[in-house]
Amino acid sequence: MTRYVYDFTEGSMEQKELLGGKGANLAEMTNLGIPVPPGFTITTEACRAYLADGDVPAGLDDEIDEHVAALEQAMGRTLGDKDDPLLVSVRSGGKFSMPGMMNTVLNIGLNDESVEGLAALTGNPRFAWDSYRRLVHMFGSTVLGLDDEHFEEAIDAAKEAKGTTDDLDLDTDDLKALTERYKELIEQDSGAPFPQDPREQLRASVIAVFDSWNGDRAVLYRRRERIPDDLGTAVNIQAMAFGNRGDSSGSGVAFTRDPATGEQGVYGDYLQNAQGEDVVAGIRNTLSLSDLEALDKKSYDELLGHMQRLEHHYRDMCDIEFTVEDGKLWMLQTRVGKRTAAAAFRIANDFLDEGLITEDEALLRVTGEQLAQLMFPNFDSDGERTLLASGMSASPGAAVGQAVFDSATAVRKAEAGTPVILVRRETTPDDLHGMVAANGILTSRGGKTS
Template sequence: MAAAETAKHTYVYDFAEGNKDLKDLLGGKGANLAEMTNLGLPVPPGFTITTEACQAYLATGEQPAGLAEQIDTHLAALEATRGKRLGDPADPLLVSVRSGAKFSMPGMMETVLNVGLNDESVAGLSAQAGGNDRFAWDSYRRLIQMFGKTVCEVPGEEFEHALDEAKRAKGTGNDLDLDADDLRALVGTYKKIFSKHTGREFPQDPREQLDLAIRAVFDSWNADRAVLYRRQERIPADLGTAVNVVAMVFGNLGSDSGTGVAFTRDPATGAQGIYGDYLANAQGEDVVAGIRNTVPLQELERIDKRSYDELLRIMATLEGHYRDLCDIEFTIERGKLWMLQTRVGKRTAAAAFIIAAQLVDEGIIDLDEALHRVTGAQLAQLMFPRFDLGGAPEVLAKGVGASPGAAVGKAVFDSQRAVELAKQGEPVILVRRETNPDDLPGMIAAQGILTSRGGKTSHAAVVARGMGKTCVCGADSLEVDVRGGQFTVGGHTVREGDMISVDGTTGCVYRDKVQVQPSAVVRYFEGDVTPETTEDPLVAAVHRIMSHADAARRLRVRTNADTGPDAARARRFGAEGIGLCRTEHMFLGDRRELVERLILARTDEERQAALAALLPLQRADFVEIFREMDGLPVTVRLIDPPLHEFLPPLEELAVNVAVAQARGEDAAKDEALLAAVRRMHEQNPMLGLRGVRLGLVIPGLFAMQVRAIAEAAAERARDGGDPRPEIMVPLVGAVQELETVRAEAEKIIAEVRREQSVEILIGTMIEVPRAALTAGQIAEAAQFFSFGTNDLTQMGWGFSRDDVEGAFFWRYLELGIFGISPFESIDREGVGRLVRIAVDEGRAARPGLKVGVCGEHGGDPESVHFFHEVGLDYVSCSPFRVPVARLEAGRAAVESAGSDSR
């Protein structure tokens, strides 16, 4: 059937009209339903309302013109296909209404099943089912519960409490033991709950039910939990969601019916095999909500071998078609298998690497595609530590390891409480019977998630895997009392605030805090294990993909390191030099007194004495670093702190002096310090006497550092080493500043060179907006640029990071002014433009100018892609982030080559 054209825009598509490449228009769910339909798989008929309709609705608050007519047309076609009318009292067509954005979003509206049921059509549904009154009334109570909670915002726990009360009255803990009369009475209770909270009776008009459900899906795009998830995952806010209207098929018709979720490979470990959950005599939401514990998918072979064999064939078809792990939802209605959804499945970080390597081995994808399918964020997750079980910690319970990791924290039983404690800096484990989308804020705030119900396909498991959170599900020995804020197991009670540890790999829950140890991936980067010395498939997969990333990337990766041990570790992690050695860090501790002497010096002699004392200490620092980075470049930034950081606080000194004077004690030293601090006190030290300004104001300071660098390089060269120092002048805003420092530095280097040949480059940090805008001039005096994007961001935006992140960033993120903090990921449009200007104008003035970045953005995956695009030579980041930057630099090169070829 052709898409309806009753309006200028086509807003509704039949499943047969789409395909998997139309996710922007049809959402992920709709596009994949269309793809399965076109593959000839058993998909219930239905139609998709596009994201464009949602965007129009969100812009105006009204459905776009023509949408209602297009829905009429497609609904009539669906009714003709099924031979039933929506809500017909005698033979009703029922439909499900499901959200479906381009990206899977746990924060979106839950599915509403059985739309079209009412007081009259419930009898017709019973007749369809051969007089199965229990099935019909069970379906009706589900509709009121889902519709009330998701469409009309009736508190879901009220329905749950009513269901629990009905089971207690029956003397059972299983909802399957409720008969038709029990469920008919429960429907009456549910209606009263609905009316109490909405001020109206439950809608009896089937079309009104459908229209309200569609509108609710649109509205859910801007629900708090959806906005929170988009922010967490950096999903654009203007995409909108599609709506899928699908003819109902029923898994709750009896023992020959059921519903399940399947994965073509284990989404937790990447292992090949049959993975999933099945629940007989149930509807789909029962599985993902974890309301009843499921059986492993393999049990379906015993229960219904014909459907099981067909499911395996379809799973193989889908994995071969999508060339990836597929996540499948299905229902069996009286022995007939129906496919309700498929998508490329979410997986843990470990599974992402293992599956990518497996698919390469199977010839399904190449290494470029494998590299594209993993991320630096996933690699960072794999570098987190795991539990050290040498002390035999007490195991409280065992559940399903649904999302790997080692999480330690205080048990909390409420999502909001988890958020509150996390904001106070407390690590927390969110403990629930099962989670639902309302728990999303607490799941994000928690270190890990523990549920007593559900399996690997429950809401908690799926969301946790997507976020890289540790999760244990289905620990059914736990008696979780959410209201009481505690759980009991084996006679032991864990209350809110008690420490627990959860292992998302083994499913173990431990009492108290368990110590952690380095992950296998960190040990691989450290060189302690290799693919040849371990059978760990993760190590082999990481090695293979990292090797390809290193071969593909153009960007070099350096590290930020100020000590020999840091430099050594970064080199083991693959660093190709040091992009930032912060010399001010070398003046702390027992050297602080020497800096005080330098600042307080009244004469040239006193100043020179202080500098002479500092020189050998600095030289020794650089010798150690050059030794660890032998043969690789080391960029040393001359001292760049606000000077007051080396002096006692003004208020503290003033009090000390006042007290000493009041007591008649000798306060000469503190008085001198106080005078110096007052003289140097700044209202905004970030914009004050620091960087190149400090070097020009305190004679001999930069000269001492340059000499220490040059002499250390000469010493290493005499000892047979290959030092490659680069001197970086910070905070330059005018070329004249750099020219002055460079002239003095070159004289000192020439003096040292007479004794031992050394080659030292002299360049500058671009961290002042004026420097970026006059980069052409500055490049004439600089042999290299390195962007200090932390300060460039502060000065570009006009705020101090230390002052504003806690003051108003949360509000800017909430309002969508920031999609993410500009200190976390590069601001492409603003700060990024300054970087582009500086690169282009710098290289125009000095062809071949070496350009890098040494701010924290150098280790941010998204920022690494930007730095590749603008043509930087290297990024520099903390030692721990070096592997992440290497991987993302490789991904950037492969993706860039792919877009160029297209």
């Protein structure tokens, strides 16, 4: 019988075709002794079998149960326990990186009983209810495919009633009420209540990740990036690390070199009291990674050490996701980072000088597509300028176009021959078609990595 599930301790970076890029790299970091929350990976073979037959392959449910039991033993907690629940994340991860294009669900295992247990156990009811409302929101929009705008309208209404624009100003009672509103939306829009059984939550989330391989935005992204359609995605199930437990916690994204220029230094974004999705979603303005040093020097120094080790191990610039939970650093992902053409030239040359790669490897590190990027338009450095506003650049080049405020309009006008700039509060993966159509993108909040 085909084996479909591998523990992080069993894989390696060489198994991206089977375990996906994320799963293979989580296994590699685990085996390097880098602090990674324990977990396991469901293979791309399982996804392909599911997509071919329309049902999970025989034996997969039993394998998942076995690995959940092993994870429960390792963590000393039980999925669904009402007093001390094990909570897990479910994340996609194909052979090639497709950031934001497929589904993620966090905090699986919470329900109406275990949220009270988590609140009592941690002495932090706000954290418990913040985690629960995130699960209900993600499950509704991601697993059930309900309109995300309904959930966003609900949290915006809660903040407006509180007289704030910041999620962090919502207290425990606000978050309880918001969670109940989310549950009402799920029952109203789907015809069924939010599932209280953590096993049902987990199974539905795994299937949702499989299905997201053929979602519209994933198909569009693969077409644009020339990624084959028949690879399938792996699914990573991992014990939760919580960046939303208070100001001594947070989440961030780091690069071992500047992806815009290739310079060595400290580059990335950090967000206190936040889960990882908050950083890449751009729902709050981030701090620079260097600000973490003043907030938590121990975690900052550990992070820099892991970054250097990973860069030397992979012999390339790495893109890293991490979480700090009450002062404890956890590494959640690493991959070879995307970069501009200018950065590709510089990084290849620097790695050659440092003896990490050969001349032949250095030449192969710069692609034809990156060479074409050098022809992107730029602002005339000698031209007259009138400063209208300032912001943070997140990609190379310059763009001119008519401002539009939703992706559908961007696509319609671009198809009619009008160059457009897509202006959004923040972009989401559902904006991909508008982002592809636009000459440039401007957001009012977020950071370099969102």
